[in-house]
Amino acid sequence: MKIFLSAFVLLALASSFASAFDPSPLQDFCVAIDDYRNGVFVNGKFCKDPMLVRAEDFFFTGLNIPGNTNNPVGSNVTTVNVEQIPGLNTLGISAVRIDYAPFGQNPPHTHPRATEILIALEGTLLVGFVTSNPDNKLFTKVLNKGDVFVFPIGLIHFQFNIGRINAVAFAGLSSQNPGVITIANAVFGSDPPINPDFLARAFQLDVNVVKYLQSKFGHY
């Protein structure tokens, strides 16, 4: 009995060391299937045979090229994640270049899977993030060339170009696929739309204002 018990304790200890918790999701979801022939992803991407891996699998070129900011918000994010660099699979890191027209903005959004560290290279950016309920505290800062700011994982954040010249920032993100939820687009532009009466009450707005916002952000 004694031997059985100590063996049991050892086994329990060993298994807790081997796998203490489930892996973090690497995309929005990874629905299980029984038939592998219909499988597209593992959690992340399939791994290439190491014998076939080349330097190009870890390489991207073009972050010197500004994105086109001629759009309603006046900014453009060029992403360099696992879609652009397959070698990032499972490594928990990626990058972006963000261009801002004069008075352009990267509107309030969150990254469900990543903390972001942003480095201002040109121009003057007003940046900030808001903490979760109930405080909803705003942490904000004006960034000039060479300044760095951190947006903690999951929190709503933004950058506004408050200068009269183009601004440029680079950022690192702690996921191969950080994901982006732009608040206005997700809430007012969902496909299919969320019932406008519900949104009117949620945002304490007239339903016609909600319908107007849905016509601006919607896919219809």
Ligand SMILES: *[C@@H]1O[C@H](CO)[C@@H](O)[C@H](O)[C@H]1NC(C)=O
């Ligand atoms: C961002 O810039 C690229 C390259 O100029 C362009 O193809 C893309 O449409 C732009 N995206 C937005 C949202 O304006």
